[in-house]
Amino acid sequence: MSTYINQPNGVFPSVCSLDCPDQCGLLLHKENGKIVKISGDPEHPVTQGHICNKVRHMTERIYDEKRLKYPLKRVGKKGEGKFEQISWDEAIETITNQWKMLIKNDGPESILPYSFYGNMGRLNAEGMDRRFFYRMGASLLDQTICQAAGSVGYQYTMGGSFGMDPEDTIHSKLIIFWGINAVSTNMHQVALAQKARKNGAEIVVIDVHKNQTGRLADWFIPILPGTDAALALGLMHILFAEKLVDDAFLKEHTIGYDELKEHVKTYDPVSVSEITGVPVDDIYKLARMYGKTSPSFIRIGNGIQHHDNGGMCIRTISCLPALTGQWKVKGGGAIKGNSGYLAFNTNALQRPDLLENKQTRVINMNVLGQALLDLEPSIKSLYVHGCNPAVVTPEGNKVRQGLVREDLFTVVHDLFLTDTAKYADIILPATSSFENTDFYTSYWHHFIQIQQQVIEPYGESKSNVDVFRLLAKGMGFEESVFDDSEEDMIAQALDFSNNPSLKNITYERLMKENFIKADIKPLLENKLKTPSGKIELYSERMKKHGHSPLPIYNPIEKDSEYPYLFVPAPNHNYLNSTFSNNEKHVYLEKEPKLFINQEDALKKGIADGEVVRVWNNRGDCELKAVVGDQVLPGVVVSLGLWADTPGTKQLVNSLTPDRISDMGGGATFFSGRVNVEKL
Ligand SMILES: Nc1nc2c(c(=O)[nH]1)N[C@H]1C(S)=C(S)[C@@H](COP(=O)(O)OP(=O)(O)OC[C@H]3O[C@@H](n4cnc5c(=O)[nH]c(N)nc54)[C@H](O)[C@@H]3O)O[C@H]1N2
Ligand SMILES: Nc1nc2c(c(=O)[nH]1)N[C@H]1C(S)=C(S)[C@@H](COP(=O)(O)OP(=O)(O)OC[C@H]3O[C@@H](n4cnc5c(=O)[nH]c(N)nc54)[C@H](O)[C@@H]3O)O[C@H]1N2
Ligand code: SF4
Ligand SMILES: [Mo]
Numbered sequence: 001m002s003t004y005i006n007q008p009n010g011v012f013p014s015v016c017s018l019d020c021p022d023q024c025g026l027l028l029h030k031e032n033g034k035i036v037k038i039s040g041d042p043e044h045p046v047t048q049g050h051i052c053n054k055v056r057h058m059t060e061r062i063y064d065e066k067r068l069k070y071p072l073k074r075v076g077k078k079g080e081g082k083f084e085q086i087s088w089d090e091a092i093e094t095i096t097n098q099w100k101m102l103i104k105n106d107g108p109e110s111i112l113p114y115s116f117y118g119n120m121g122r123l124n125a126e127g128m129d130r131r132f133f134y135r136m137g138a139s140l141l142d143q144t145i146c147q148a149a150g151s152v153g154y155q156y157t158m159g160g161s162f163g164m165d166p167e168d169t170i171h172s173k174l175i176i177f178w179g180i181n182a183v184s185t186n187m188h189q190v191a192l193a194q195k196a197r198k199n200g201a202e203i204v205v206i207d208v209h210k211n212q213t214g215r216l217a218d219w220f221i222p223i224l225p226g227t228d229a230a231l232a233l234g235l236m237h238i239l240f241a242e243k244l245v246d247d248a249f250l251k252e253h254t255i256g257y258d259e260l261k262e263h264v265k266t267y268d269p270v271s272v273s274e275i276t277g278v279p280v281d282d283i284y285k286l287a288r289m290y291g292k293t294s295p296s297f298i299r300i301g302n303g304i305q306h307h308d309n310g311g312m313c314i315r316t317i318s319c320l321p322a323l324t325g326q327w328k329v330k331g332g333g334a335i336k337g338n339s340g341y342l343a344f345n346t347n348a349l350q351r352p353d354l355l356e357n358k359q360t361r362v363i364n365m366n367v368l369g370q371a372l373l374d375l376e377p378s379i380k381s382l383y384v385h386g387c388n389p390a391v392v393t394p395e396g397n398k399v400r401q402g403l404v405r406e407d408l409f410t411v412v413h414d415l416f417l418t419d420t421a422k423y424a425d426i427i428l429p430a431t432s433s434f435e436n437t438d439f440y441t442s443y444w445h446h447f448i449q450i451q452q453q454v455i456e457p458y459g460e461s462k463s464n465v466d467v468f469r470l471l472a473k474g475m476g477f478e479e480s481v482f483d484d485s486e487e488d489m490i491a492q493a494l495d496f497s498n499n500p501s502l503k504n505i506t507y508e509r510l511m512k513e514n515f516i517k518a519d520i521k522p523l524l525e526n527k528l529k530t531p532s533g534k535i536e537l538y539s540e541r542m543k544k545h546g547h548s549p550l551p552i553y554n555p556i557e558k559d560s561e562y563p564y565l566f567v568p569a570p571n572h573n574y575l576n577s578t579f580s581n582n583e584k585h586v587y588l589e590k591e592p593k594l595f596i597n598q599e600d601a602l603k604k605g606i607a608d609g610e611v612v613r614v615w616n617n618r619g620d621c622e623l624k625a626v627v628g629d630q631v632l633p634g635v636v637v638s639l640g641l642w643a644d645t646p647g648t649k650q651l652v653n654s655l656t657p658d659r660i661s662d663m664g665g666g667a668t669f670f671s672g673r674v675n676v677e678k679l
Pocket of ligand 4: 019145147
């Protein structure tokens with residue numbers, strides 16, 4: 001039990017719950033029972049006292065007047081946003097009565113939970129909710145919107161989400177940020193890279209947009225969207241041709257290097273240059289730099305995998321460190337994600353055994369719009385938590401057409417009246433993470449952390465765990481798993497003999513120490529979790545799954561004749577759509593922009609600062625043009641996922657395709673085409 005809650009004044013350790021690799025250790029400064037300031041924990045070895053702008057202003061969000069204080073029921077038309085206060089008893093009774101009726105008439109699969117990591121706390125994001133919906137037998141959600149394609153691609157090469165320890169970045173001499181806007185999205189990786197730079201390291205950024213990360217680079221390499229696999233193969237071509245590969249390493253730790261060597265002969269620098277837009281000389285320069293510098297480190301971002309070919313692209317890039325033997329060098333290798341190291345007992349936490357019907361249908365979250373409109377038997381109820389699909393999900397107009405269905409019973413649990421909540425029948429107020437207890441495992445650094453409750457719940461808000469306890473009671477679910485305390489659940493999750501790195505990490509220790517680094521052995525000390533136990537440059541398993549067993553470049557789909565490839569990326573001051581409803585953060589971000597090359601702007605008669613209409617067959621929006629050389633001709637980039645504001649049209653996901661990527665059922669946000677004109 002947290003003792004912090006009873007102390008009105010003091011400074012208390014905490015964890016950032018946002019979906020961000022850095023997973024910072026925080027200090028919450030409390031006065032008269034309220035948090036007045038949030039700072040980075042100087043004791044936390046990765047955070048080192050520094051946090052981002054977003055969370056430094058977090059008190060504005062947790063005490064925002066607009067926060068939901070009590071449950072609401074809809075009184076207006078769907079989506080109109082008219083609600084009336086109700087009690088928790090009425091809310092739970094309304095929801096469970098509706099669900100009991102649906103289960104009787106249509107079966108439990110007519111109900112779909114839709115959630116993501118608005119709060120990364122394991123109990124709240126994927127604990128009690130899983131137990132509840134497994135027990136109910138509801139449709140299952142395939143949570144593919146973020147890193148699915150790349151994780152599968154990386155896994156084919158490396159056996160799972162296992163990369164370098166980011167703290168070793170300080171030893172690197174060459175750091176490549178590849179498709180990651182790290183200044184905004186992984187700031188402590190940048191801090192570590194800057195330390196390495198003081199010791200002589202060079203920073204290279206490969207991106208479609210010269211944003212703040214590109215501007216910080218020693219060398220920025222602009223590339224055409226969706227072509228990175230070709231560049232990686234071109235680098236391999238030169239590495240083999242110029243004997244810059246580590247033969248001893250390849251023999252000992254990989255399979256398929258002879259096949260790969262033969263195969264990459266077709267990716268000559270001239271052809272690769274035509275595909276990628278990267279000049280031939282630069283391809284040579286980068287290959288030689290990569291082949292001759294050690295330790296070298298590639299931070300693989302999420303940007304490259306939100307494409308039709310995202311899985312294969314990451315599969316391909318992740319072969320590079322093996323060619324040069326970098327996995328053996330401290331400060332060498334790559335990171336796509338590191339969640340494999342902190343794997344905990346998900347079966348004990350989530351209890352998939354409670355699901356009776358093992359054939360229960362699975363719905364890919366990227367096609368929510370289609371699912372709500374066309375799926376048979378139809379979805380009759382949607383329960384949304386920790387996610388804002390009306391803004392973040394592709395084919396946004398289809399999503400909204402689905403949400404407006406009169407016969408869809410929608411419940412939204414959130415801290416704010418999000419654009420999704422506006423379509424709800426019942427809205428439930430959620431606590432912020434500082435108002436509950438949870439444990440956290442980063443997908444980038446190696447620390448496990450605990451959040452103890454620091455402040456009282458805002459208004460009548462409740463945590464996800466508490467709401468699912470109430471819903472279980474209301475449904476008449478009698479299993480004792482719904483009575484487990486937070487402490488019980490954390491202990492169950494950490495009790496996991498399959499992962500020796502967690503051996504000495506317990507609830508009690510976390511309560512004392514707040515953050516504990518897992519005891520992780522060097523990557524190649526044990527066999528990898530690939531079928532061969534080695535790094536697989538050639539993958540028989542990929543062949544079985546219908547992919548090329550060797551890394552290849554597959555072009556993205558040309559989904560229309562519209563002239564521009566559209567990359568709607570995240571922005572600096574929001575986290576996905578979180579903060580898009582908080583004045584301070586909106587003020588810092590100003591307005592939604594569209595970056596366009598000056599050549600394209602000239603042709604279209606668009607001047608810098610003018611509002612432009614961006615459209616395709618899926619939808620349209622209006623953004624402010626930024627004309628310059630930040631993007632290549634033929635490419636346009638927007639920043640941020642903006643909430644609806646009256647009088648504006650800024651739903652960038654109204655333009656994005658809901659095609660599924662090559663692997664993992666992933667999203668293809670960045671592979672769509674649009675047209676642009678002066679408004
Ligand atoms: N400030 C802030 N931080 C965040 C988030 C946020 O919204 N705001 N979101 C969080 C979440 S959930 C995630 S998943 C991560 C995402 O953070 P990142 O891993 O940085 O991924 P993105 O920002 O989606 O894209 C990264 C970069 O890829 C570029 N890009 C797009 N297509 C291509 C391509 O084909 N090739 C290359 N080389 N580059 C390309 C984009 O221009 C962008 O600069 O950040 C997390 N942190
Ligand atoms: N165009 C485009 N679209 C994208 C992306 C992109 O780069 N471009 N990125 C994609 C990616 S990588 C991701 S991960 C998704 C993210 O999409 P989402 O997961 O929807 O992320 P957020 O927009 O941050 O919404 C999270 C919501 O959870 C709520 N929340 C926070 N804590 C809690 C809690 O404890 N309980 C409950 N019930 N609610 C809580 C927040 O208030 C917020 O409304 O977006 C995707 N969409
Ligand atoms: S959003 Fe990321 S960088 Fe900012 S405080 Fe949270 S974990 Fe740290
Ligand atoms: Mo994400």
